Amino acid sequence: DTKTPSLHGAYAGIFNIGAAVSTRTIRREGGFIAAHYNSLTAENQMKFEEIHPEENRYDFAAADEIAEFAEKHGMALRGHTLVWHNQTPDWVFEEKDGSPASREKVLERLRDHAGTVMGRYKGRISAWDVVNEAIEDKSGAYLRETKWLETVGEDYLEQAFRIAHEIDPSAQLFYNDYNETDPAKRDKIHRLVRSLLDAGTPVHGIGMQGHWNLYGPPIEEIREAIELYASLGVRLHITELDISAFRFDDRRTDLLAPTNEMEELLTRRYEEIFRLFREYRSAIDSVTFWGAADSGTWLDGFPVRGRLNWPLPFDRELKPKPAFWSILDQA
């Protein structure tokens, strides 16, 4: 519809407004996506298992379709993600006989994967989530016990960023994580990026996923995280923003639509969050929603299979919610 003002247009010159998409959503609602977003992230179709399912087979069809759609509409493109413990095939970490692969073998495979994928989109993908979710949530633990850590060792992050920078020196290289405003995890992320920078590692940004909910994290906690990460001198992207109607441990399944109170809370949350983002616009270059509208949210079914959720500024019929107007009113 023509009467709804463009979300990215309202933030022109402030920061990019992005959405996580798939070939299915750009085919189904490409016009809507181009109207409101000027940055795209492939929700799944640029992940290791999708693009490089077997050692000698790459499949770029879906990733190419998303990249071409972004270019056609003059949108920025974020690459997600090269090194992650999820959605990565087991073969990466194994010898032919299934035994753990050596450090050299895994690094060689990483060089091949990053070289092929980043090489293909060189100059087209301006920011890469080089490493996703390397920090352990559990208190007292630091690096997540992943196959990357087990096979390559403690320096796998430094290696990944150095490899990525060699392949595409023009790309901004990000460390991306969730629960990134929790004070304990925030301090571990800070320690990690601080140590990478101190070693001269080419880390250009921190991706704050922003998987939040109606009840938290408190806006002051988000502010403290933004301040701490920005103090490292890196750029900030909000990479996967959505506001769940439920706390993470709330497994209720009785709702088929948000209550009026939930709708009101969503409006107030987006209003305060975008007010904060605008306050820190000098540090924030991009804000990406994890889905273009409620019709495409991963929270339908996570963490509770089969449960609906309504976390985004546009509803399941792509109509702007009151939350959309509260985001716009600040611009």
Ligand SMILES: Oc1ccccc1CN[C@@H]1C=C[C@@H](O)[C@H](O)[C@H]1O
């Ligand atoms: O919010 C979480 C809770 C537990 C584990 C992971 C996450 C977030 N994990 C994100 C979510 C969806 C995926 O599509 C993204 O690639 C991933 O970065």
